[in-house]
Amino acid sequence: MKVFVTGGAGYVGSVCAEHLLDRGDEVTIFDNLSEGHRGAVDSRSTFIQGDLNDPKSISLAIATAAPDAVMHFAANALVGESMQNPYKYFHNNVYGGSNLLHAMVENGVRQIVFSSTCAIFGVPDVVPIDENTPKNPINPYGESKLMFEKILRWFHDIHGINFVSFRYFNVAGASQKLGENHRIETHLIPRVLNVPLGRSTHAEIYGTDFPTPDGTCIRDYIDVRDLAAAHLLALTVSKSDFYNLGTGGGTSVKEIIDSCRRVSNHPIPVLEKPRRAGDPPRLVAASKKAEKEIGWNPAFRNIDVIIESAWKWVVSHPNGYND
Numbered sequence: 102m103k104v105f106v107t108g109g110a111g112y113v114g115s116v117c118a119e120h121l122l123d124r125g126d127e128v129t130i131f132d133n134l135s136e137g138h139r140g141a142v143d144s145r146s147t148f149i150q151g152d153l154n155d156p157k158s159i160s161l162a163i164a165t166a167a168p169d170a171v172m173h174f175a176a177n178a179l180v181g182e183s184m185q186n187p188y189k190y191f192h193n194n195v196y197g198g199s200n201l202l203h204a205m206v207e208n209g210v211r212q213i214v215f216s217s218t219c220a221i222f223g224v225p226d227v228v229p230i231d232e233n234t235p236k237n238p239i240n241p242y243g244e245s246k247l248m249f250e251k252i253l254r255w256f257h258d259i260h261g262i263n264f265v266s267f268r269y270f271n272v273a274g275a276s277q278k279l280g281e282n283h284r285i286e287t288h289l290i291p292r293v294l295n296v297p298l299g300r301s302t303h304a305e306i307y308g309t310d311f312p313t314p315d316g317t318c319i320r321d322y323i324d325v326r327d328l329a330a331a332h333l334l335a336l337t338v339s340k341s342d343f344y345n346l347g348t349g350g351g352t353s354v355k356e357i358i359d360s361c362r363r364v365s366n367h368p369i370p371v372l373e374k375p376r377r378a379g380d381p382p383r384l385v386a387a388s389k390k391a392e393k394e395i396g397w398n399p400a401f402r403n404i405d406v407i408i409e410s411a412w413k414w415v416v417s418h419p420n421g422y423n424d
């Protein structure tokens with residue numbers, strides 16, 4: 102297949118592009134490198150440096166690549182930043198995404214896989230979170246992704262665009278070549294691994310009085326390689342739909358830090374801080390629908406194995422992608 106990957110210089114997009122290339126697909130990566138890295142772009146792909154917010158640029162890129170399908174990873178994805186600068190999030194994630202859909206319509210491209218997020222659910226009353234859980238985002242990031250999901254439905258109804266929208270929970274891990282190197286890192290695992298790498302003196306825990314067994318927040322960690330597998334499967338699905346993707350198991354902040362200690366063989370001192378506003382105690386996915394309907398079955402369910410892959414990558418890339 103010919104697959105057009107927006108955001109393919111970023112963390113998740115680069116690993117998905119690698120999986121597509123490994124199975125022999127032709128891949129065009131479209132990225133403005135605002136957050137991504139040139140070093141994360143697989144040399145077997147065609148790279149176009151462009152911005153979704155420039156309608157001409159995305160239109161020309163889609164016309165040139167003439168893909169069978171699009172995987173849309175490009176977005177801004179920092180919850181805290183979205184609370185400071187909502188314009189950036191609605192502009193890039195909604196307007197930029199709409200430019201992509203318009204370019205697809207103009208060029209007769211009819212299939213898209215979209216990176217949505219568990220942030221569309223806000224603070225759910227019931228956990229595990231399935232696809233019918235009410236969607237009440239509590240920040241502009243989650244709202245922008247929910248808006249794009251609604252836009253997808255309209256483009257399906259009006260223009261016949263087939264979509265699969267994946268609500269990822271917490272992505273972690275690395276492939277052998279590609280890993281997580283966000284310019285501003287807010288994710289727990291890479292931040293904790295910064296301690297054994299010598300980049301931080303301690304890990305921080307926000308809240309130890311949550312109603313969970315050890316008092317710290319529980320999240321659902323999904324390996325980036327399992328996520329890539331889900332995207333490949335999505336290309337075989339004819340139905341347009343929304344799927345939650347996690348492993349269904351929850352891991353607490355303290356358990357993550359313990360796992361990082363085991364994997365890195367470092368004591369990792371911690372500093373306990375008060376809770377952050379809006380942090381739900383437990384966010385875990387019900388992924389039964391994806392398992393049943395697209396045949397997805399995550400291979401990496403052991404947190405030590407996931408963290409080991411992340412650790413190997415950061416140790417072999419002490420300065421990230423160097424750009």
Ligand SMILES: NC(=O)c1ccc[n+]([C@@H]2O[C@H](COP(=O)([O-])OP(=O)(O)OC[C@H]3O[C@@H](n4cnc5c(N)ncnc54)[C@H](O)[C@@H]3O)[C@@H](O)[C@H]2O)c1
Binds near residue numbers: 109154176216219
């Ligand atoms: N990483 C996670 O834990 C997680 C969880 C849930 C959802 N997601 C979603 O998955 C997707 C990928 O996440 P990630 O962690 O790989 O993020 P990332 O920041 O590493 O990758 C996003 C890429 O998109 C590019 N980009 C952004 N705006 C662009 C634009 N206007 N034009 C062209 N390129 C643009 C960036 O340069 C970057 O390379 C995002 O849509 C994010 O919302 C990620």
